[in-house]
Amino acid sequence: MADKQATLTVDGKSYDFPVLEGSVGPDVIDIRKLYGQSHMFTYDPGFTSTGSCESSLTYIDGEEGVLLHRGYPIGQLAEHSSFMETAYLLLNGELPNQGELDTFTRTISRHTMLHEQLATFYRGFRRDAHPMAIMCGVVGALSAFYHDSTDIADPEHRKISSHRLIAKMPTIAAMAYKYSVGQPFVYPDNTLSYTGNFLRMTFGVPAEEYEVIPAVEKAMDRIFILHADHEQNASTSTVRLAGSSGANPFACIAAGIACLWGPAHGGANEAALNMLQEIGTPDRIPHFIERAKDKNDPFRLMGFGHRVYKNYDPRATVMQKTVREVFDALKVTDPIFETALRLEELALHDDYFVEKKLFPNVDFYSGIILSAIGFPTTMFTALFALARTVGWVAQWNEMISDPGQKIGRPRQLYTGPTQRDYVPVAKR
Numbered sequence: 151m152a153d154k155q156a157t158l159t160v161d162g163k164s165y166d167f168p169v170l171e172g173s174v175g176p177d178v179i180d181i182r183k184l185y186g187q188s189h190m191f192t193y194d195p196g197f198t199s200t201g202s203c204e205s206s207l208t209y210i211d212g213e214e215g216v217l218l219h220r221g222y223p224i225g226q227l228a229e230h231s232s233f234m235e236t237a238y239l240l241l242n243g244e245l246p247n248q249g250e251l252d253t254f255t256r257t258i259s260r261h262t263m264l265h266e267q268l269a270t271f272y273r274g275f276r277r278d279a280h281p282m283a284i285m286c287g288v289v290g291a292l293s294a295f296y297h298d299s300t301d302i303a304d305p306e307h308r309k310i311s312s313h314r315l316i317a318k319m320p321t322i323a324a325m326a327y328k329y330s331v332g333q334p335f336v337y338p339d340n341t342l343s344y345t346g347n348f349l350r351m352t353f354g355v356p357a358e359e360y361e362v363i364p365a366v367e368k369a370m371d372r373i374f375i376l377h378a379d380h381e382q383n384a385s386t387s388t389v390r391l392a393g394s395s396g397a398n399p400f401a402c403i404a405a406g407i408a409c410l411w412g413p414a415h416g417g418a419n420e421a422a423l424n425m426l427q428e429i430g431t432p433d434r435i436p437h438f439i440e441r442a443k444d445k446n447d448p449f450r451l452m453g454f455g456h457r458v459y460k461n462y463d464p465r466a467t468v469m470q471k472t473v474r475e476v477f478d479a480l481k482v483t484d485p486i487f488e489t490a491l492r493l494e495e496l497a498l499h500d501d502y503f504v505e506k507k508l509f510p511n512v513d514f515y516s517g518i519i520l521s522a523i524g525f526p527t528t529m530f531t532a533l534f535a536l537a538r539t540v541g542w543v544a545q546w547n548e549m550i551s552d553p554g555q556k557i558g559r560p561r562q563l564y565t566g567p568t569q570r571d572y573v574p575v576a577k578r
């Protein structure tokens with residue numbers, strides 16, 4: 151029996167529900183027995199007040215701008231950790247010692263190759279296909295190639311398929327890019343780091359030796375850390391919902407990729423850079439701010455606002471710093487960065503954005519960095535998918551291991567016609 155109880159009174163009848171406490175963050179009212187007792191559902195489209203699961207992976211305090219993975223602040227992980235170490239942490243719950251990290255990194259690198267027949271899949275796509283269209287298709291198709299790891303009841307199978315997904319995503323994403331520019335696929339080089347290997351597979355060509363620039367490798371790795379997991383966001387919830395039916399992990403991650411593609415979610419980094427390019431110079435910013443505030447104009451400031459953060463997204467802080475590091479390393483500048491800084495400054499002093507607590511999110515600056523590194527905008531969301539695969543598989547594993555897990559099956563408030571008799575077409 152929980153210490154705290156919540157009481158719901160409807161038409162003079164009261165129903166008691168336990169209030170569950172997490173280790174930190176808001177308590178939740180456990181309404182699982184509501185329907186059985188009262189014949190009523192709760193109504194929460196968009197899940198703004200609904201906890202869908204118990205999780206020990208990631209904690210966000212949106213009011214304070216806090217993001218913790220297994221308790222560690224994202225700023226510390228971005229500064230001191232690596233993507234492989236963060237992946238280990240998310241999957242296993244603790245930071246690895248050196249031996250554990252080496253073994254994990256070696257295991258992932260041993261799974262980086264794709265079944266050779268998968269290369270023929272790419273040739274079925276148009277050359278101008280969006281990389282996310284290719285990612286959805288190829289990742290879903292992995293289930294047809296790796297039958298030996300799809301028994302989700304077997305923890306060893308789950309582990310192998312999780313490792314395969316994390317390891318193969320860079321290869322899949324790089325091949326999507328290579329296909330779009332008409333260059334030959336570059337096979338993985340397991341002597342390089344996870345991120346260095348990805349950069350080489352993307353930008354290297356067989357005719358020349360590719361040299362990984364350490365500062366770019368570090369920045370890219372940090373971007374991967376910043377995108378690794380983010381609690382029960384739309385794509386993660388999609389992965390969990392797909393997985394709740396017992397679907398295989400490759401199919402579940404393909405579902406997550408599909409959800410991530412949308413401009414309100416992972417597609418926002420692409421949309422943010424397109425927007426900054428459309429704005430162009432700082433003198434045009436006020437016009438776009440006015441448009442964003444106009445209720446009759448569908449235009450929104452992309453890279454601004456967040457369902458959970460009502461404060462500065464802690465990932466955006468790291469991103470802004472990383473822009474400068476990449477510019478210094480590559481000895482480039484981009485006037486778009488000045489436009490972005492000025493836009494942020496003006497928006498943060500504008501009553502509309504202040505009152506609605508709209509701050510830059512992770513996507514606001516990431517496009518500028520990715521563009522400086524050489525990625526076309528269409529690849530941005532694919533990179534997000536690559537990194538988020540770690541969170542998706544960690545959350546999926548957590549859900550499958552939970553003995554209380556049930557198929558996800560929301561209910562509804564039905565507003566359609568009540569029962570009526572069929573009318574033959576001649577009488578309508």
Ligand code: ACO
Pocket residue numbers: 413414415416418442443449450451452453454455456457458506508511512513
């Ligand atoms: N520009 C202008 N106005 C905005 C913006 C924005 N970027 N974001 C929210 N608002 C306004 C809305 O019009 C709304 O105003 P209203 O209360 O007068 O109707 C209010 O702020 C609340 O917005 P909602 O859309 O209801 O908030 P919600 O939590 O559902 O949406 C979302 C969050 C989708 C991220 C939204 O802020 C948005 O569309 N931002 C731009 C897209 C973006 O950057 N997405 C990336 C999110 S981070 C990620 O996925 C990694």
